[in-house]
Amino acid sequence: MEPARKRGRSEMWDHFNLIAHDKVQCLVCSTELKYHGNTSSMIRHFTAKHGAAVNQGNTNVDRKRELDGALVNMVVKDSQPFSIVDDCGFKELVALLDPKYTLPSRRALKEMVVKRYEEEKTKAKAVMQRVEAVSLTADMWTSINMDAYLAVTCHYVDDSAKLATVLLGVLPFPETHTAVNITAAMRSLMEEWGTEGKVTSIVTDAGANMVASVRSLNLRHALCFAHSLNLVVKKSLDATPGLQDLRTRARKVVAFFKTSTTAKEKLREVQEQMNRPVLKLIQEVDTRWNSTYLMLQRLFKERQSVGAALATLKTDVKPLSSEDYETADACLQLLSPFFQATVELSEEKRVSGSKIIPMTKMLMLYLYDTIGKTSHDTATLLGQNMVSNMQNKFDTTESQTALTLSTLLDPRFKTIGFYNQVQAAASVKRLTAFCTQLRKNAQPDTPTEEQPSTSAQPALANVDNPSSTGLNLWETLDRDASEARKARNATADATVEVQRYMTDPPLERSKDPLAYWVASIKGYVWIMSRGCACFRVPA
Incomplete structure (x- = not known):
């Protein structure tokens, strides 16, 4: 909050923050001083309280920021209250560990936590912009004080092929828990985080309002398995x-x-x-x-x-x-x-x-x-x-496309994970058809090869050559033949690849399936997130 114009006039702005238009705060001891447009009071305070620190330049300031950061980490990770900085025992411990460090005030600590939250949220949003597919989990819950909340969490596979999770928000929900209100809240979060068009599935409980909300969002719905159990x-x-x-x-x-x-x-x-x-x-x-x-x-x-x-x-x-x-x-x-x-x-x-x-x-x-x-x-x-x-x-679990593909594409389970082997066989066919379509979409359009004409058929050669007649009699047939060749190749390749994968021995259950796919992938990049399996074709 310090004004940029002041930083060039006095080094005191290296040791103070402007926290209000008429108030500054010492970065070393968190003392708040009145600010009247000059640094006189700041110089008097810093010389009297931190004379030795002035000679050490930015060293103490850097140390102060480092310890403040560690304090913020502790409050966030351990869910500590801001009032911890007022606790006598904690003050004694900090003084023993580093006598030169002065704890920030409760207000200053709150501001630092809010600032850290905004920084981390900005970083998370930047990551989400690069993610291609995500799944969501949504849940309504009530606190011990009977306040209602809607929590929405996002899951995705990161660049290192690890499952990552981001909490999109825990929204206070004083409104009635209707599908319309839940839909509006979830849509707002999805727009804020830029997940529109990326959500492959959303997991909720079986509540009628949650089911109707997912239907309104036009997303694939997966019921929470633990809740169903x-x-x-x-x-x-x-x-x-x-x-x-x-x-x-x-x-x-x-x-x-x-x-x-x-x-x-x-x-x-x-x-x-x-x-x-x-x-x-x-x-x-x-x-x-x-x-x-x-x-x-x-x-x-x-x-x-x-x-x-x-x-x-x-x-x-x-x-x-x-x-x-x-x-x-x-x-x-x-x-x-x-x-x-x-x-x-x-x-x-x-x-x-x-x-x-x-x-x-x-x-x-x-x-x-x-x-x-x-x-x-x-x-x-x-x-x-x-x-x-x-x-x-x-x-109906073994007939749901998302779940069957997830099971088949998990090298620990494949078809042995199915109770009904008829459904397993049908799922393999579904997977093969899915891979076939991906291969078709991945193949570039190739021009139809022209057949060389012979001198024995001069008339036909003229008919085949569109430049000589202004039309191509065989255009439709050649296009259909090209599509048939592409379809046959895509089906054969997909069938061979799926069968090769299915005949490999299953992976140990303790192993990470994502790591397996990173090590052995051929032709396709496979992404499996919570509740869904999805593919993308490499560029």
């Missing part, structure tokens, strides 16, 4: 009568230890006496099925400690019986892979769209195998409900 398991849990009763009594046990300090202390005491880790019980949350899993899992693990603690406490809360724990254990075996799948997808740092079909396959196979082995009635009923709900929710 949550609905499948939650619906299955609610449809299992014996399990509902168990969950109700388990919630009462957990609530007792959560709300009673005496009970909580007794549980800790019992755990220590049994030489067990001191672990708190976990309460179920209605909106997240994994909390049900964690509640039952922790209760089962701490069943001896919980039982012993309840036996010594005066309470009407009944401990779970041995039969209850047998039911919980049997049901946990069915729920375990779903919990693992949810965690894996949530932590995924690489492509995730290609995992949906093979993960669905493995979950179904696990359910069939486990149901066949269990003899517990409640667990059997839960398993049957989960199979039914999985079939209803994911019945």
Whole structure:
């Protein structure tokens, strides 16, 4: 904010910032001074407070900026409040680390964070201008203070073939959550970030307003797989009568230890006496099925400690019986892979769209195998409900173009990732047709070769030569023949290339599929982003 005209008159502008038309701030100690159009007060302050620093020129200023930058990084990365610069303990730590460094004020720190935000946003926008294809994820959520927000995140493959993510915005959403309002907000963000025409898919939950919004934007829609799994398991849990009763009594046990300090202390005491880790019980949350899993899992693990603690406490809360724990254990075996799948997808740092079909396959196979082995009635009923709900929710997954291409083009899965091999074969044909079309589009238009005429057919030679008659009798046929040759070559080349890829052994599941394509690509550049697979032909 310092005026350029002043910088040439006094070196004090190397040590002060103009933060208002009548106020300046010292870069060394963040002290604010009145500014009356001259540097007199600045010189007096700097000579009195930082006399030694004047002789060191820009060294202290550079050091100040370096430490300010580190402070901003800490606040941003660790989600620290601006008030940290007023905390006595933090001030003492900073003074011990560097006595010459004076922390900025809370206001100055806020300004630096805002400035850093604008700088990083500008850089991110510049990167987004160079990106050719992106996928988006959008979600409506409510804060602890019951304020609604719309978050939109962009995913793309960067120049180093790594999956990159940019948060386009978290918008306050006081309006009603209608499709019209959501569409307007998302369109505004897409225009601001220049993603129009680049979005290959958008991932949301199955809410009617979100679905209608994506339809209005005319974008390919992909339902969030983790959210769909949550609905499948939650619906299955609610449809299992014996399990509902168990969950109700388990919630009462957990609530007792959560709300009673005496009970909580007794549980800790019992755990220590049994030489067990001191672990708190976990309460179920209605909106997240994994909390049900964690509640039952922790209760089962701490069943001896919980039982012993309840036996010594005066309470009407009944401990779970041995039969209850047998039911919980049997049901946990069915729920375990779903919990693992949810965690894996949530932590995924690489492509995730290609995992949906093979993960669905493995979950179904696990359910069939486990149901066949269990003899517990409640667990059997839960398993049957989960199979039914999985079939209803994911019945069309292996026929969705984006997901099938993602799975086929992931060298870890290919066709073995499909549950239905008929659908896998159809997807290979679809991929071959897609590659064929790309090859056709990539081929330059080549002129039709002229056939040499012979002296034995002078009349026909004159007919073939448009220059002699003013027309070309064979123009349409020659064009069709050229297109047929190009189509045949494109189909053959695409078929050979796809088959060669399919017959190669699959990549280890721990490997990065994007790195594989960078190392082995031939003819096409392959980009796979979250929820979609797309190609571009090299120039």
